Every structure is written in C-alpha cells, then in structure tokens.
Amino acid sequence: MPCQGCMERDNKSTDVTMEFLLLGFPELLCLRILLFLIFFVVHLVTVAGNVMIIVAVVMEPSRPPMLFFLCQLSAIELCYTLVIVPKALLSLAVVGGSTISFLGCAAQMLLFVALGGAECLLLLAMAYDRYVAICQPLHYGAVMSEGLCLRLAVASCLGGCAVALGLTVAVFHLPFCQPLCINHYFCDVSALLHLACTQSYSPQLPLLAASVLLLLLPFLLILTSYSCIAAVLLRAPSSVRRGKAFSTCASHLFITLLHYGCATFMYIRPKSSYSPTRDKMVSLVYTNITPLLYPLIYGLRNKEMREVLRKMLSRQKIARLH
16 A cells, blocks of 8 residues: 555656755764764775875876776775765764755765766676686786776776666656655665655666676676686695785775675665664765775785885875975
C-alpha cells in the first residue's frame, strides 16, 4: 500500500523548486563539535595530500602508467571529497538539518555515483597494469602505451558518468513521500530509495544494475587479474622477485578491498536491511577517512610515488634558496 503523503508524478514531486531536508546527525548532538573539528582537519589533510600527488605527478616529465593512474585517482578523490564532505560538515554544524533543492540533490547524487563509479573502473585499469607488468614484463612498454593509458582513463570516467546518469534519472523519476526528509547528510541513493512511495522492489532494480556494472563485474575482473598474478609469482624461482612484485601490488590491493568492501556493504543488500544510522556512520568513514588513506598509502608504499614527491620537494627547496 502506498505511504501516506505520497506525491504523484504529475504534481509537486516534479517541481524543481521543491526542497529536501537533510536530517544529518540528530543522534550525535553531544559529539557534534568534536566530530566537526575532527572531520574538518581530516578534510584539509585529504585535500592537501591529493593536491600534492597531482602536482608532483604533473611536474614529473616522464610518467609511467602507474603514476598516471595515481594522478587520476587523486583527482577523482579530490572531487569526490569536495562534493560530499562540505555537506557533511554543514550537517554537523547545523542543528535541525539543512535543505537542498531538487536539482541540487540530483546533481550531488549524480556526481557522487559518477566519481565513485569512475574510481571502481580506474582500480580495474590499475589492476590490468599490474597484470601486464608482472605476467608480461617483456611486453609491458608496448602494451601499456601512453595512448592506452589515456583511453583507459577516459573510459573509466565516461563509464562512471553513464551509469550515474541512468541511475539518477531512474531515482528522481520516483514519487517521494511527504515529508521530504532524507535521513542522511547527503543525497545518498539508498536514503532516497527509502523515501520513495512504493512497496515494490522495482525501484531497487536500477541500483542493482549499477552495482553489477560498477562493483560486481570490475571486482571479479580484478580478482581474475590477481589470480593470474599469484599463479605467476608462485612459479617464480626467486623470492626476491616475489617480494618486489607483492610490494608493488599491496597498496592497490588494499585500496581495492577497502573501496569495494565499503561500497558493497552500503549498496548490495536487500531493502529490508536498510539502517539509516548505520549507513550514515559507514558513509561518514567511507567519504572522509578512505580519501585520506589513499594518498598516505600510495605516498608511503609506492616507490615511484615516493621518488616523485622527493623530486618535487627538492625543487621547491632549491627554488626557495634562489
């Protein structure tokens, strides 16, 4: 049976002037100030870390494929953070929630899904790069050409945007129940579907399709890639080569498991298991902490990235001396 206060498709539910109320964190009244300060500092460090990686890679005249992909990953994380975190900080600072327009909510969801999807596909491209480097080392330079890297980067962005556009159109064509209160701090897909005036599972189908295209299939391909890498390394006679290969894959594998694990937990599950409080806390960590971990992990563990950052800092030191 439809929920009370359901708005039909042909009335105010399609009016671009209508607004949603983002409830934010009413259950964290006592911790608002502390959480605001913590996540504000985390946000500044995240932005600085990703900007540093982007600048360092751009200033490097010779960029191997992994550095090229890392630069794009940092750019995606930077945009991702700027789309979501300011609204989260506002929700922590304002008591009673904050409003967002219909078009603003749609744009935020579109960007959130597009950037998250582009990151999923980019992690797949990086796994392919590691596969070629370890399983076909003699052909690495020919296969992972600059043109192929550019095509993979563009395909990642276009694929994420295409899926995000389809999902956003499908979600915002649904009728929503009054009052238009989203129990979240941004326009998350699950929270909006929970607000939809329908008891059927059909509104979940676009999210399921997007999850298959952006989460399930890329993750299965990444697992296939690492299965081939593991098979090659197990046959390698030298333990030194195995250790070196593992160190080059460890950072990417950790970030892949972290990204796909959080996204799978939030979006691949039945509607009955939806919990607003739990989802908000997971999203808070996912959208604030993981973008901070990416530059730290790659900056500390990736040898090529450490060398590029060292060169950049050296150039800055020389420039100050002159």
